[in-house]
Amino acid sequence: TFAHESTGDTRKVDNVAHRGASAYAPENTIAAFDKAVEMKADYIEIDVQRSKDGELVLIHDTTVDRTTDGTGKVGDLTFEELKSLDAGSWKGEEFTGEKIPTFDEILDRYHGKIGILIELKAPELYPGIEESVAQELKERNLDKPQNGKIIIQSFNFESMKLTNELLPNVPIGVLTGSPLDTTKEALEEFSTYADYFNPHYGIVTKDLVNQVHTLGMKISSWTVRSQEAADFLFEMGVDAIITDYPDYVDPRN
Ligand code: G3P
Numbered sequence: 001t002f003a004h005e006s007t008g009d010t011r012k013v014d015n016v017a018h019r020g021a022s023a024y025a026p027e028n029t030i031a032a033f034d035k036a037v038e039m040k041a042d043y044i045e046i047d048v049q050r051s052k053d054g055e056l057v058l059i060h061d062t063t064v065d066r067t068t069d070g071t072g073k074v075g076d077l078t079f080e081e082l083k084s085l086d087a088g089s090w091k092g093e094e095f096t097g098e099k100i101p102t103f104d105e106i107l108d109r110y111h112g113k114i115g116i117l118i119e120l121k122a123p124e125l126y127p128g129i130e131e132s133v134a135q136e137l138k139e140r141n142l143d144k145p146q147n148g149k150i151i152i153q154s155f156n157f158e159s160m161k162l163t164n165e166l167l168p169n170v171p172i173g174v175l176t177g178s179p180l181d182t183t184k185e186a187l188e189e190f191s192t193y194a195d196y197f198n199p200h201y202g203i204v205t206k207d208l209v210n211q212v213h214t215l216g217m218k219i220s221s222w223t224v225r226s227q228e229a230a231d232f233l234f235e236m237g238v239d240a241i242i243t244d245y246p247d248y249v250d251p252r253n
């Protein structure tokens, strides 16, 4: 959690490690999530997609090309094939052998230890993925109110409406980089099913933060990769900062 102690400003802003502490370790791997825990982040952010044979896996891009030694679309590869890939060495030799994690292993390893901000990445490519995610949470009793430590978000608003119906006790977030989604009408519509409005920091203003709060939602903004961006968002009054650097975005530094 961040706080402006030097200025006497005691507002708490959650520190969310984007794809894990992804500046320091390969994104969406155990190495990056462990690093986030070590750096005392409040949440890890994870990107969930699905293998050809139905396993929920963590990877950001819809192809494996950038972050593994393989090629092809995530949804065209079986879990066996995805599991055989090296998801670490692109980031540095010391990470060789990091694997694409499964959603269930990450829930088991981290819930109770750190918050989990679950992004459904391109859910339109994976019909039924909302039900599968709901199932995994229900099996672990994580569909009950968790003091906000499990949140689900997506750029796909229909998917979030559905997820809200499947998991009425789990907070929902909508992601956007578009100013068109910041009109009064759009925000009111989001507030009918979402608990978080999570914009790119380029469209954040104090007025937007106030409007979101007035509608009873919280606001988490991304992706912070500099002290300036972190300071800006703290100044704007957001509730959480989603960052690749969970260590140095503390405005006190
Ligand atoms: O959590 C917000 C952020 O992850 C959205 O963008 O592309 O990094 O998934 P992206």
Ligand code: CA
Pocket (backbone or CB within 6 Å): 045, 046, 047, 119
């Ligand atoms: Ca993401």
